[in-house]
């Protein structure tokens with residue numbers, strides 16, 4: 001049995017109690033949002049108009065569809081890739097290899113869905129199945145996390161994540177014990193983070209758009225914008241798939257319920273909330289306002305992509321002409337920190353861009369309801385918390401050099417505000 005990390009390792013997310021609460025709260029919130037979006041009052045706060053019975057949650061057809069979806073995405077993952085990338089160096093000095101074929105999976109999925117639709121596949125029926133689909137996705141996340149927890153029992157110590165090995169089963173189940181659980185070349189965390197949930201999200205959005213077209217004669221401008229913006233975001237993530245190998249989720253966090261549920265259930269069913277809301281609460285949107293919203297999304301995307309690409313280019317090759325002229329601070333680890341360019345503006349410019357885009361995704365839903373702004377509120381909380389976790393890790397890694405960086409770049413996410 002793999003040993004634990006010992007009682008003195010710092011606990012996150014409020015320790016075992018916080019983890020236990022989140023195990024219940026996260027699925028409950030997701031179901032609340034799904035129900036609220038389709039209800040008349042569409043209240044974010046307060047109880048849903050009615051609670052569904054088990055017959056509304058359980059459907060063998062939804063289970064089959066869900067398993068077919070996971071199977072399709074797994075098959076696409078296993079197709080030959082245009083490139084195989086190496087991950088960050090692990091504790092045992094080895095590096096894992098990852099197929100770079102996520103964008104290919106998105107295109108092939110789009111082709112298959114297109115073919116299916118021309119053969120009569122009723123994509124517009126999907127919105128009716130969101131509740132039972134979310135239910136089987138949640139069940140899958142629980143069962144899968146249990147499998148991951150047990151798999152970690154026989155994993156070598158070097159394969160364990162820095163957190164998630166406290167010895168408390170609830171906490172460790174939630175956070176995840178093993179860093180990169182795999183069977184042969186199939187990496188579960190890498191697969192889940194980018195494929196079934198992210199591609200599922202844009203498919204759900206598309207189904208909501210088709211349904212709106214069925215009901216109203218054509219999709220609304222607001223629905224087009226939400227679909228377009230979020231497709232750009234998902235397409236971008238898959239196009240720059242390799243960049244995920246340096247994120248905290250892959251390099252630091254174990255794979256447990258938090259990420260498994262987040263990746264396969266939370267992302268597709270709550271990130272599509274704006275499109276769900278629009279189907280049940282059509283919103284008028286004129287061209288001038290739509291243009292302003294497009295501009296906001298473009299500004300957010302420009303900052304998000306610029307900052308992420310600048311850091312990735314710099315981390316891959318600091319002498320790359322695109323980043324060689326930037327000012328840096330040396331650290332004792334031999335790695336440098338950027339102090340000019342995007343990373344000299346605030347310490348997390350990529351989060352700022354992401355948040356601006358989140359605002360642009362909600363604005364097409366008007367200002368009559370708070371519900372479509374849930375993503376913006378949740379995402380602000382997630383990124384503020386994530387930023388604090390990252391800063392702790394960077395302080396540990398870079399010590400004085402990180403303190404110097406914080407002194408030179410005092411704002412975390414929003415210049416002059418935070």
Ligand SMILES: NC(=O)C1=CN([C@@H]2O[C@H](COP(=O)(O)OP(=O)(O)OC[C@H]3O[C@@H](n4cnc5c(N)ncnc54)[C@H](OP(=O)(O)O)[C@@H]3O)[C@@H](O)[C@H]2O)C=CC1
Nearest residue numbers: 247248249308311336337338339343350351354386390394
């Ligand atoms: N839509 C969603 O739900 C979510 C989206 N995201 C997005 O994912 C993206 C990745 O985010 P995340 O993984 O949290 O973090 P980052 O991509 O911001 O990576 C943080 C790491 O970057 C390195 N770094 C920090 N400052 C500097 C600097 N000045 N110069 C060079 N390197 C630096 C450090 O690692 P090192 O030095 O070791 O390289 C640090 O640990 C973001 O765009 C975020 O908005 C994140 C979470 C959820």
Ligand SMILES: CC(C)=CCC[C@@H](C)[C@H]1CC=C2C3=C(CC[C@@]21C)[C@@]1(C)CC[C@H](O)C(C)(C)[C@@H]1CC3
Nearest residue numbers: 026193236237244247249258259261262263266267
């Ligand atoms: C509330 C809850 C269940 C939290 C779990 C958090 C996860 C939902 C997120 C943690 C980091 C994520 C990232 C993306 C999606 C959400 C999760 C999984 C991401 C794949 C979205 C697309 C981006 O371009 C990205 C690739 C940078 C990003 C990576 C982090």
